[in-house]
Amino acid sequence: MYLEPLSNAVGVSGAEDEVRQIIRDALGDHVDEMREDALGNLLVLKRGTAPEPRPRVMLAAHMDEVGMMVVGYTGDGGLKFRAVGGLDARVLAGAQVQVGPDHIPGVIGLKPIHLLERDERERIPKIESLVIEIGASSKDEAKKAVRLGERATFLTRYQELGPTVTGKAFDDRAGCAVLIELLQGEPLPFDLYGAFTVQEEVGLRGARVAAYAIEPDAAFVLEGTIADDLPRKEDVSPTTALGKGPAITVMDRSFIADKRLLRLLFDTAEALGIPTQIKQPGIGGTDAGAIHITREGVPSAAVSVPCRYIHSPVAMLNLTDFQQTVRLMRAALERWTP
Ligand SMILES: [Zn+2]
Numbered sequence: 521m522y523l524e525p526l527s528n529a530v531g532v533s534g535a536e537d538e539v540r541q542i543i544r545d546a547l548g549d550h551v552d553e554m555r556e557d558a559l560g561n562l563l564v565l566k567r568g569t570a571p572e573p574r575p576r577v578m579l580a581a582h583m584d585e586v587g588m589m590v591v592g593y594t595g596d597g598g599l600k601f602r603a604v605g606g607l608d609a610r611v612l613a614g615a616q617v618q619v620g621p622d623h624i625p626g627v628i629g630l631k632p633i634h635l636l637e638r639d640e641r642e643r644i645p646k647i648e649s650l651v652i653e654i655g656a657s658s659k660d661e662a663k664k665a666v667r668l669g670e671r672a673t674f675l676t677r678y679q680e681l682g683p684t685v686t687g688k689a690f691d692d693r694a695g696c697a698v699l700i701e702l703l704q705g706e707p708l709p710f711d712l713y714g715a716f717t718v719q720e721e722v723g724l725r726g727a728r729v730a731a732y733a734i735e736p737d738a739a740f741v742l743e744g745t746i747a748d749d750l751p752r753k754e755d756v757s758p759t760t761a762l763g764k765g766p767a768i769t770v771m772d773r774s775f776i777a778d779k780r781l782l783r784l785l786f787d788t789a790e791a792l793g794i795p796t797q798i799k800q801p802g803i804g805g806t807d808a809g810a811i812h813i814t815r816e817g818v819p820s821a822a823v824s825v826p827c828r829y830i831h832s833p834v835a836m837l838n839l840t841d842f843q844q845t846v847r848l849m850r851a852a853l854e855r856w857t858p
Contacts, residue, residue: 522546523697523842524678527687530618532587532671533604533719536560537621539583539693543700543716550704551714557733561726562716570709575858578713578736578818579702579849580727580807581695581743582720585688586831587673588652590619590666597656598629599666603647605721610644611832617652620670626654674833683838684762690835692720694744694825694842701846708853710737720807724774727807731814737858738781738819740849741808744837745769745799745824759803760826763838765795766845769822772802774809778819785821788852794844799824823849 522542531539540562547554553565562583568574586605593599599619603609613630629651633641652672656662678687687693696716703714713734717726731739749761760767768785770777789796799822812820825845828836 521697522700523693526693526696527678527689530623530673531583531585532673533584533722535671536583536718543696546700547703557729559726559729560718561730563730564703564714566703566707566712568710569707575710575737576713576734577710577856578715578731578734578739579699580715580717580739580741580811581699582692582717582807583696584718584721585673586721587671590668590670590672593659593662594651595659597658597662598651598653599662601652601672606831608831609647612650613645615833616675617672618675619652619654619672620666624654624665625675626652629653676834683840684836685839686834686836688834690827690837691744691830694827694837695742698742698845698849702849705850717807724807724810728810731811731818735815736818739811741806741822743806743822743824744827744830746804746830747826747828759800760797762826762828763841764797765841766848767797767799767824767826769799770801772804774805775812775820777821781819781821784852784856785823788855789848792847792851794848
C-alpha cells in the first residue's frame with residue numbers, strides 16, 4: 521500500500537516530481553510501457569491478453585495537491601505567497617509548512633489573539649497578508665534559501681488513527697494509491713492505461729492532454745473526495761461519509777457519468793456485497809470533466825475514497841473504504857466490455 525509515502529511526498533500543482541518518482545518505482549516491474557509527457561503526466565500501459573485490436577481503458581488519478589507558491593520576500597526575511605488551487609485561507613495562519621524541493625521547514629505567522637481588534641476576530645486573514653517564516657532574518661538570507669516560484673505545502677506526516685489514517689493530500693494520493701494497486705494486479709483482456717495526471721487542482725489540465733494521447737474507449741477517474749459527515753446538529757445529507765464504502769459520482773460540476781459504466785459499477789458492487797454511496801450531486805469536479813469531452817467523447821465515471829478535511833493540512837480516510845475501492849474497481853474492470 522503506497523498511501524503513506526505518497527501522502528508524505530510533496531507535489532503541489534506543476535511540481536509533482538516526488539510523487540511521480542514514487543509511482544515510477546512502484547510500477548517499474550508491473551507495466552509494459554511508461555512515459556512522461558510534455559506536461560509531466562506519467563502514462564503507463566499494461567497490455568491486455570486478448571488478440572489485437574484491443575479496446576483501451578484509461579484509469580486516471582491526479583498527482584498534484586493544493587498548496588502555495590512563493591511570490592516575494594518581506595524586508596525581514598519572510599516569504600510572501602499565493603495559493604495554488606483551492607486552498608482554504610481559514611487553515612493557513614499558524615500552519616507548519618515545508619518549502620521547495622529541499623523541504624525547508626517553516627511556519628505561517630499569526631498575530632496573537634491578545635492583539636486582535638474586535639472585528640479582526642470575526643475575519644479570516646487574506647492570503648496576501650500572510651507570510652511564511654523560515655528563520656531567515658533578512659531578505660538576502662531568504663532569497664538564498666528559497667527561489668521565487670518554489671512551492672510550499674503543509675508539513676504533515678501520515679499516521680494511523682484506529683480504523684482511519686490521517687495525512688495530507690489524500691486528494692488525490694488516495695486515488696494514486698488505488699491506481700497503483702490495480703496496475704500491480706494481473707493483466708486484463710483489454711489494454712489498461714494508467715494516467716497519473718498533473719495540475720488537476722488548477723483546472724484539470726494534465727488529464728486533458730493525457731486523454732487525447734490515450735484515446736480511450738472508456739475512462740474511470742479515481743479520487744479522494746469530500747466526506748462532510750462531521751458532527752453537527754441535524755442531518756443535512758452529507759456529500760459522502762467515512763466507512764460507508766466507495767463513493768460513485770452520478771453528476772458533479774464537471775460531468776455527468778456514463779449510464780453504462782454506472783450500471784457496471786453498481787451491479788459489480790451488488791454482486792460482491794461491497795457497500796457503495798452516491799456522491800451527492802452538484803459538488804466539485806474531477807479529471808473526468810476534461811476526459812469525457814476529449815476528441816469525440818469518452819464514456820467516463822468517477823469512483824472515490826471518501827476523505828474528511830480535504831484541501832486542509834490533514835485529511836482522514838477509512839482504510840476499509842480504500843480497500844473496497846480497489847476491490848470494486850478490480851472486479852468492475854474484469855466485467856467491463858466495450
Ligand atoms: Zn482531487
